[in-house]
Amino acid sequence: MESPFPSPVKVGELLRTLRLFFSKERLFHGLLVEGEVGRVKEWKGAYFFELRDGESALSCSYWPRSGEERAPEEGEQALLWGDLTLYEKRGSLSFRVSSIQRKGEGERLLALRLLKERLYREGAFAPERKKKVPGFASDIALVLAKGSAAEADLRRNILRRWPLARVTTYGTTVQGKRSLPEIEKALEEADRGGHDVIVLARGGGSREDLAVFDEEALVRAILRMRTPLVAAIGHEIDKSLADLAADLSVSTPTAAAEAITEDVEEVLPEILSLEERLLGAFQRKVRSGEEELGRILSRPLFQGDGSLLPLVEKIGYLKERLLLLARHSLESREREAARLLAVLESLSPQRTLERGYSITTMEDGRIVRDPGEVPPGALLRTRLSKGEILSRREVAKDGEER
Numbered sequence: 001m002e003s004p005f006p007s008p009v010k011v012g013e014l015l016r017t018l019r020l021f022f023s024k025e026r027l028f029h030g031l032l033v034e035g036e037v038g039r040v041k042e043w044k045g046a047y048f049f050e051l052r053d054g055e056s057a058l059s060c061s062y063w064p065r066s067g068e069e070r071a072p073e074e075g076e077q078a079l080l081w082g083d084l085t086l087y088e089k090r091g092s093l094s095f096r097v098s099s100i101q102r103k104g105e106g107e108r109l110l111a112l113r114l115l116k117e118r119l120y121r122e123g124a125f126a127p128e129r130k131k132k133v134p135g136f137a138s139d140i141a142l143v144l145a146k147g148s149a150a151e152a153d154l155r156r157n158i159l160r161r162w163p164l165a166r167v168t169t170y171g172t173t174v175q176g177k178r179s180l181p182e183i184e185k186a187l188e189e190a191d192r193g194g195h196d197v198i199v200l201a202r203g204g205g206s207r208e209d210l211a212v213f214d215e216e217a218l219v220r221a222i223l224r225m226r227t228p229l230v231a232a233i234g235h236e237i238d239k240s241l242a243d244l245a246a247d248l249s250v251s252t253p254t255a256a257a258e259a260i261t262e263d264v265e266e267v268l269p270e271i272l273s274l275e276e277r278l279l280g281a282f283q284r285k286v287r288s289g290e291e292e293l294g295r296i297l298s299r300p301l302f303q304g305d306g307s308l309l310p311l312v313e314k315i316g317y318l319k320e321r322l323l324l325l326a327r328h329s330l331e332s333r334e335r336e337a338a339r340l341l342a343v344l345e346s347l348s349p350q351r352t353l354e355r356g357y358s359i360t361t362m363e364d365g366r367i368v369r370d371p372g373e374v375p376p377g378a379l380l381r382t383r384l385s386k387g388e389i390l391s392r393r394e395v396a397k398d399g400e401e402r
Contacts, residue, residue: 033051033082045064076102112241137261143200154257163264180217201253210234229246
């Protein structure tokens, strides 16, 4: 077949020709397309999503003309009116939407709603069946994708807050057909591990990416667990069924770390104060006992003809014995307190900095734990073991934050 081009055509030239063809042909303008909305993402007031029909999917873009127009929602059936275009930079088709007409819930969204209602009626999400989540956990299990950003976030924040914690990862896939049996198996293994608490975590994603966390089988697995479970699944507004079944649900891995650990910098002053109060109370108790014993021995009963002398000597012996035991106990407690103080001192922020880590704060002194907390243009101060570095967050031309 003869090519319409006289010589080999470059990619850019071919795509420009196709784009002009789509823009001129009225066949691709004013189309009315029906399907189910999926993978919605918002960026600078525009919405980018897919319109699905079985195994087929069409990329769509939508710029609402007013703030009153509702954004497309994943899972709903919709009629879209617009133009078919070619995105020259990537050579991909895109449907530029002019208006959206809702037709009601899609099949998957309807099935999910019916499942949620049935589980609610069964009491699967009832507050009274939820286990108490420890706020001071020292043995923590993580069920998530091994090597993921969620794992790095959890480990960093757990060990920053309480470095004595023991953290064990039970790796699993968290998306796709294999993920459901793998997550169930990982939860069962973690539940048998004797941990204080288990964190089921995954980073953000679309409703389709997080579909496994809406599976009834996973909800049943969570309900069977004996160990308290914290769910930190995605950043969606609507909670997944796994979130609803968990003993505690939080929005991010960082929030999960903060919910199950104490901050060593806050606990250390409390421990030192408690030690001081304990030693003071013990010393006052010993002095009170000595004074009471002295008052008893000064009574006339013990100052007679000597017939009670053996009893007085025995009491004196017991007094010395009591004082000796008290001193030994006090010294033992002082040694234990000194050991604990040495451990906590080795975990102090300055020692952490000396091991090569750093602490970044905002201008107002708040510690930066998540890049999302830092607005573009913010001045940052990074503290090292020796000195500080000042920096500023910038936004690149492509819109990505640096």
